[in-house]
Amino acid sequence: MLINSLNFIFAFLPVMLILYYVVPEKWKNIVLVLFSIYFYAWGEPVYVILMLFSAVLHYAMALEIKRQKESGKGAKGTLIFTIVLDIFILCFFKYYGYIQEAVNQLFGTGFSADALGLPIGLSFFTFRNLSYIVDVYKGKCPAEKDFFAFTAYASLFATMSAGPIVRYADVRQDFHTHQVYMSKLGEGAQRFIIGLSKKVILADQLALIGSQIQEYGDNLSVVSAWIYLFAYTMQLYFDFSGYSDMAIGIGKMLGFHFQENFQYPYVAKSVTDFWRRWHISLSSWFRDYVYIPLGGNRVSVVKHIRNILVVWCLTGIWHGVTWNFPVWGIYYGILLILEKYVWKDKLSKLPGWVSNTYTMILVMFGWLIFMNPSFDKGLTMFGALFGIGATGFMDVTAGYYLKTGILLFVICVLAARPALSRFANKIMEKSSVITVLVYGVLFLICISGLVFNSYRPFLYMQF
Amino acid sequence: MKKRKKRTAYYVGVMFGVIVLAFSLINVFSGTKKVSETENRALAQRPKLSVDSVLSGQYASEYQEFFNDQFVLRDAWIKLKTGFDRALGVVEENGVYLGKDGYLLEKFEKPDQKNVSATVEAMKTFREKHEDIPHYAMIIPSAENILKDKLPALVPSVNQDSYLDNTFQELSKSGINVVDVRTALKKNKDQKIYYQTDHHWTTYGAYVAFQQFAEAAGLDASAVTYEKLPVTDQFQGTLSAKSGFRTGEKEEVDVYLPKRNTNTTQEQLSSVIEYTDNQKKTGSFYNTDKLDQRNAYEVFFGGNHGLMKIKTPTTENKRLLVMKDSYANCFLPFLAPYYREIVVVDPRYYYGNIEELMETEGITEVLYLYSAPTFFSDTSLSVAME
Numbered sequence: 001m002l003i004n005s006l007n008f009i010f011a012f013l014p015v016m017l018i019l020y021y022v023v024p025e026k027w028k029n030i031v032l033v034l035f036s037i038y039f040y041a042w043g044e045p046v047y048v049i050l051m052l053f054s055a056v057l058h059y060a061m062a063l064e065i066k067r068q069k070e071s072g073k074g075a076k077g078t079l080i081f082t083i084v085l086d087i088f089i090l091c092f093f094k095y096y097g098y099i100q101e102a103v104n105q106l107f108g109t110g111f112s113a114d115a116l117g118l119p120i121g122l123s124f125f126t127f128r129n130l131s132y133i134v135d136v137y138k139g140k141c142p143a144e145k146d147f148f149a150f151t152a153y154a155s156l157f158a159t160m161s162a163g164p165i166v167r168y169a170d171v172r173q174d175f176h177t178h179q180v181y182m183s184k185l186g187e188g189a190q191r192f193i194i195g196l197s198k199k200v201i202l203a204d205q206l207a208l209i210g211s212q213i214q215e216y217g218d219n220l221s222v223v224s225a226w227i228y229l230f231a232y233t234m235q236l237y238f239d240f241s242g243y244s245d246m247a248i249g250i251g252k253m254l255g256f257h258f259q260e261n262f263q264y265p266y267v268a269k270s271v272t273d274f275w276r277r278w279h280i281s282l283s284s285w286f287r288d289y290v291y292i293p294l295g296g297n298r299v300s301v302v303k304h305i306r307n308i309l310v311v312w313c314l315t316g317i318w319h320g321v322t323w324n325f326p327v328w329g330i331y332y333g334i335l336l337i338l339e340k341y342v343w344k345d346k347l348s349k350l351p352g353w354v355s356n357t358y359t360m361i362l363v364m365f366g367w368l369i370f371m372n373p374s375f376d377k378g379l380t381m382f383g384a385l386f387g388i389g390a391t392g393f394m395d396v397t398a399g400y401y402l403k404t405g406i407l408l409f410v411i412c413v414l415a416a417r418p419a420l421s422r423f424a425n426k427i428m429e430k431s432s433v434i435t436v437l438v439y440g441v442l443f444l445i446c447i448s449g450l451v452f453n454s455y456r457p458f459l460y461m462q463f
Numbered sequence: 464m465k466k467r468k469k470r471t472a473y474y475v476g477v478m479f480g481v482i483v484l485a486f487s488l489i490n491v492f493s494g495t496k497k498v499s500e501t502e503n504r505a506l507a508q509r510p511k512l513s514v515d516s517v518l519s520g521q522y523a524s525e526y527q528e529f530f531n532d533q534f535v536l537r538d539a540w541i542k543l544k545t546g547f548d549r550a551l552g553v554v555e556e557n558g559v560y561l562g563k564d565g566y567l568l569e570k571f572e573k574p575d576q577k578n579v580s581a582t583v584e585a586m587k588t589f590r591e592k593h594e595d596i597p598h599y600a601m602i603i604p605s606a607e608n609i610l611k612d613k614l615p616a617l618v619p620s621v622n623q624d625s626y627l628d629n630t631f632q633e634l635s636k637s638g639i640n641v642v643d644v645r646t647a648l649k650k651n652k653d654q655k656i657y658y659q660t661d662h663h664w665t666t667y668g669a670y671v672a673f674q675q676f677a678e679a680a681g682l683d684a685s686a687v688t689y690e691k692l693p694v695t696d697q698f699q700g701t702l703s704a705k706s707g708f709r710t711g712e713k714e715e716v717d718v719y720l721p722k723r724n725t726n727t728t729q730e731q732l733s734s735v736i737e738y739t740d741n742q743k744k745t746g747s748f749y750n751t752d753k754l755d756q757r758n759a760y761e762v763f764f765g766g767n768h769g770l771m772k773i774k775t776p777t778t779e780n781k782r783l784l785v786m787k788d789s790y791a792n793c794f795l796p797f798l799a800p801y802y803r804e805i806v807v808v809d810p811r812y813y814y815g816n817i818e819e820l821m822e823t824e825g826i827t828e829v830l831y832l833y834s835a836p837t838f839f840s841d842t843s844l845s846v847a848m849e
Contacts, residue, residue, distance in 0.1 A: 001523075007530040010487045042523045183469045186476025193479070205551070215573075397619035404615075407552045432471040436478050443482060445547050451540035452707075454531035 001042040003158065003246050004199050006450050012039065017253060021180060028178045029148035032156065032254070039157035040120065047119035050089070055154035058082065058129040059147060062136040066143035079137045083130065090126050093118055094321050121160040123318060127285055129154055132168040134289055141169035149175040158250035162243035164261035164281035166251075174256040188252030190439060195245025197442045198238040200449040202412055206235035209405055219391050223398035225384035227405070232371060233364050234412040237266060240279070266416045269355040270347045271335045271362055282318070286311050301341070308340075309333045322373040331366060489535045496533060502704060506532040538710075545707035554615040559706035562613040567702040567709060568606045569662045573621045574839035582838070583630060585845035586831065587637040593821065593829065598639045599680060600831040602627060602838050603664060603672065603790050606657040609648045623835050630838075642679045644672040658714055661700025662836070663760050666717050666793045667691075673797040680828070682801045689719040694751070698759040716759050718749055719796065734799055739770040740812070748773075748796045763792035769812035772824075773805040784817075784826040786810060786844060788837040802828075810847035817848055 001008050016035045023031055041048040061082045068075040092099075132154075135141035144150040153168055153175055213220070213228045220228065244261035251258045261281050268274035275283050294307045309330060316329020339347065347355050365382070372378035384390040414420040428435040499506050510516065510525035517523075534540065545556060554561045558570040590598045607614065608623040624645075631641045648656055648671060656668030664672075670689070677684035698714040737744050750765035764771065767789055782804045785791060791807070798805055806824050808817065820826070831844075838844075 001527075005527065005531075006534055007527055010483060010490060010534075011530065014483050014487045043520065045518050045520055045523070182476045183472040184476075185480065186472035186474065188476075189479035190472065190475050205548075205553075395619070396617055400617040400619045403617050404552050404554055428471065429467060432467070432474050435471045436474045439475050440478050440482070443479070444543065447486075448540040448544035448547065451531065451534050451537060452544040454528070454534075 001039050001157075002161065003243070003250065004196055004450070006447070009447075009450075013250075017185075020254065025178060029146070029152040029175060032152040033148055036152070036155040036157045036160070040155065040160060044120050047117075050119055051121070051125060051155060052151075054086075054089070054125060054129055055151045057085070058133050058154065059144065059150045062133055062143040062150075063145070065133070065136055075137060079133060082133050086126050086130050090122060093122055098321070121162075124160065124163050124165060125154065127165050127282075127318075128159075128167070131165065131285060131289065135167065135169050141167075141172065144168070144172065146176070158247045158254075159258070162240065162247070163279070164244055164247060164258055165285050166258050166281065170259060171256055178255045180253075180255040184255060185253050188249045188254075190249070191252060192246050192249030193439050193443045193446070195242045195247075195249055196446045198242030198245060198415070200446045201442075202408070202415065203235045203239035203242060204449065204453075205408055206231045206238070206412070209401055209408075210235060213397065213401065220381070220384045221392050221395040221398050222384065222387050222390045223394045224401070225381060225390065227398060227401050229364050229368060229381075229385065230409070231405075233266075233360075233367050234409075234416065236367060236370075237262075237416060238412065264416065264418050266360060266363075267356060267418065268359045268363075269352060270339055270343075270359055271332065272339050274359055274363055275332070275336070282315070286315055290314060305337055305341075308337055312336070319370070324369050324373050324375075324378070328366060328369040331369060335362060486535060490530075490533070493535055495529075499532075499537065541707050542710065549708075554618075556706040556708060559702050559708065560607070560615055560618060561706070561708045562610070562615060564613060565659045565709065565712070566606065566610060566613040566657075567660050567700070567706060568610065568614055569702060569836065571605060571607050571621050571623050571836060572840060574626055578842050578845075579626070579630065579839055581842065581845040583633050585848045586634060586639060589817075589829075589848050590637055590639050592818075593826075594638070596827055596829065597680070598829045598831075599642055599676065600631075600634050600639050601642045601644060601672065601676060602630065602831075602833050602835050604645060604648070604835045605662065606664075608835070609645070609652055610657060626839060627835060640679055642672075642676050644675045647671050647675050658698070658700050658760075660703040660709055660712050660714060661698070661760060662702055662834075663700075663793070664790060664834075666719050669790075669794040670719060670797060673794060676830075677801075687800050688722045690722055691717045692720055693717050694749070694762060695754045695759050697754075699757050700760075701758065704757075716754075716762060718762070718793075721800070734773055734775045736764065737772040737774070738765075738768050739772070740768050748799075760789070760792070764795070767792070767809045767812060768807070769809055770815065770820075771807045773799060773802075773807065775799045775803060775805070777801065777803055779803050781827050782806070782825050783828045783830060784808065784821065784824070785830045785832055786817075786847075787830075787832040788834055788841070790834040790837075791832040794832060808847070810843040811841060813847055 001012060012035070016031070019035075020028055020031050037048060037052070040051055044051075061078055065075040065078050068078060132141065132150075136143045149172075150168070153166075153171065156166075159166055210228060210231045213224055213231070241262040248258045248260070259281060261279060263277040263280065265274050265278035268277055291307055291311045294310065295303060296307065297304050299307070312329040312333030313326050314329070315332070316326040319325045319328070347358070350358075368378055368382055372381065380389060387393065424438075428438070495508060496506055497508075498504065507525065507528040509529050510522055512522060515521075516525070548556065549561070555570070558572075560568045560570060562568045586598075586600070604623050604627060607620055611620075614620065627643075627645070631643060635641050648668065651668075651671050654667055655665050656671065657664050674684050676682075693715050694717065696713060696715045698716045699710070699712065700714065703709045703712055734748070735744055735746060736748065748764060749762050751762065753759060753761040753765055773795065777800060779801055781802045783798065783802045783806070785795065785798075785805060785807045787807060787809060788811070789809075795805065795807065804824065806820060806826065808820070833841075833844075
């Protein structure tokens with residue numbers, strides 16, 4: 001199930017919330033676990049076992065680590081065992097198809113080289129559980145005794161498919177208190193509607209423009225290529241941050257406080273700044289569990305550069321199995337090294353709009369690598385941006401999308417900056433009526449968009 | 464200030480709860496609908512629960528479809544969405560442009576060159592096999608071409624003309640008589656030659672094209688004069704259904720009847736049409752039952768048939784084979800006074816042997832009549848003629 005689908009919003013959510021609100025405190029985690037299992041099994045009726053196995057494993061291993069530490073023994077072995085197992089599962093599912101292919105080539109065997117379907121949210125829940133086990137080992141988080149509290153966290157439907165990678169240490173208290181009231185539900189609803197609007201009104205519409213421009217294939221003009229890249233850049237942000245907003249909103253409805261995952265990344269004034277604002281829960285995960293254990297920046301320059309490259313290569317690999325992802329990661333690693341050791345503080349001396357433009361151009365080139373699994377295609381598109389192989393500077397396509405998309409593009413640019421929400425908040429602070437109206441209208445438009453997705457007129461009389 | 468924020472949040476919570484609960488409950492208690500009239504399709508029904516379907520994930524995806532299809536006030540939501548899109552400046556939905564003066568125009572998809580060559584090749588071969596009889600080809604551009612000025616500004620359209628020019632040239636070279644109706648249609652574009660909410664041409668458009676054909680085939684077009692008879696004003700075309708634009712719009716459909724004072728009248732009226740697919744015979748080109756349906760264009764012969772034979776009581780001895788798509792349906796009646804028999808094949812629904820037809824029916828002329836979008840995208844013509 002997707003949290004932006006009609007049957008989530010109009011069947012799963014109300015039933016779950018009502019039950020969750022009415023049962024006594026000690027039952028709330030059990031309700032969450034049951035509904036999360038149902039939610040997960042909806043899309044993955046088989047892999048739900050894997051997801052639960054991972055939850056139980058980390059619950060048990062954390063207690064084991066605690067026991068070993070209390071009895072004065074080292075718990076390092078248990079920790080390493082768990083980490084290795086996690087990484088093995090992650091790699092097994094991600095690279096199953098590739099491994100089979102390699103085996104077939106080596107031994108001439110004929111296994112059918114179908115990639116296993118990647119279990120939904122595998123990368124997210126594995127990273128979540130990993131953070132827990134490491135935190136327990138380091139004493140940053142107590143080992144949870146309450147089985148349902150931990151399993152509710154480890155299987156939580158809201159953050160399952162697209163994060164954020166919430167850490168148990170941050171939310172443990174919430175899973176024991178479950179503070180819920182109407183105004184929290186309202187805050188959660190506000191956040192959920194914002195996220196849903198980002199996804200349905202902005203991202204889905206941008207995706208449509210992107211796919212239409214792509215239909216024209218290699219024959220892009222310079223302006224078309226830029227529109228395409230711009231639309232993709234915006235789509236990615238609103239899609240992803242929309243999901244995060246929805247997850248955070250649902251969390252609020254349940255009485256949980258999840259960390260922010262995005263802080264207006266497209267106003268960043270350097271690439272370093274961008275990564276402090278984009279998918280914060282992932283970059284801070286890599287910082288805390290890879291970068292700092294490797295020594296972070298408190299080592300020699302050479303080792304520091306190595307650390308940065310390792311972390312960013314892994315960040316890339318985390319995003320996908322094709323070659324372009326590690327390249328995309330290393331691209332960022334190099335940029336961060338340049339900003340740290342070559343540009344130094346030159347960037348901060350530039351006017352804000354210059355450093356923001358510099359950042360956005362590099363980020364957009366990054367997305368170009370990110371979206372193209374084939375090197376040739378990425379290169380063709382990169383060329384088109386600068387007129388190499390383009391069909392001229394401007395064509396009808398570009399004019400058409402500029403004209404019909406301009407309002408959407410302007411809304412996107414405004415919505416990606418904090419000024420608009422500051423302005424909206426000011427108005428909303430003044431009037432409850434306007435606030436309710438604005439959210440109500442946004443919600444209705446989103447529903448209409450979701451219904452429209454299933455609008456498929458059958459045109460047998462087409463011919 | 465903080466208190467106010469909390470109170471506002473409270474109200475938003477109430478609003479959210481009310482909307483979610485209201486639609487959830489109405490969804491549960493409103494019955495399931497079988498069909499969507501606007502979309503002209505069966506709506507997904509509640510899937511059957513079984514261990515297999517649950518484990519394979521099929522149940523989940525079917526249930527999802529069911530839930531979406533049966534969502535309350537479906538049509539109203541669709542209207543809200545297209546209205547919102549229009550406000551945003553969107554002028555294309557599902558491959559349909561919202562044009563000027565109330566016209567909806569279908570986007571012409573870039574043809575697959577391989578399919579086009581296969582079709583043209585098949586037509587050439589067919590012509591070589593039957594060299595002794597005349598072959599005519601009419602490919603009618605869609606409204607997007609003739610009514611270019613009705614398109615929204617700056618639409619990046621695929622140029623139908625270049626595809627038509629190339630194909631016409633190829634066909635002419637092989638001795639097929641191409642009847643290019645573009646100039647004639649353009650000359651008449653101030654009249655209603657295409658429906659505003661449908662992808663078909665009007666009977667008037669067909670009449671204009673028929674005069675071109677008559678000239679090419681040596682028929683005396685002035686022998687019969689027609690009067691226009693509106694048969695419905697409730698036609699809601701496929702383009703409005705497809706796009707969600709102008710869904711309330713209704714149009715008139717006309718048929719052209721020969722004037723009763725000419726002596727050909729009886730001839731056309733007493734034609735017998737034999738539909739081989741359902742073994743029915745009728746005495747009229749028009750199936751008025753179809754007028755009560757949403758898609759009133761089916762009034763012409765009741766829609767498409769794999770094979771039908773029109774036997775007319777003319778004294779002529781010519782027998783025509785027409786290979787066609789639905790554009791021909793409103794065109795065929797104009798041919799009736801000139802042919803003893805018209806054998807009409809729609810290759811998309813015809814699985815018989817065309818060579819055999821040529822022989823058993825004693826065909827003396829061949830006509831291809833297609834709209835450009837079908838001609839350039841459909842692969843069944845080349846298959847049927849193999």
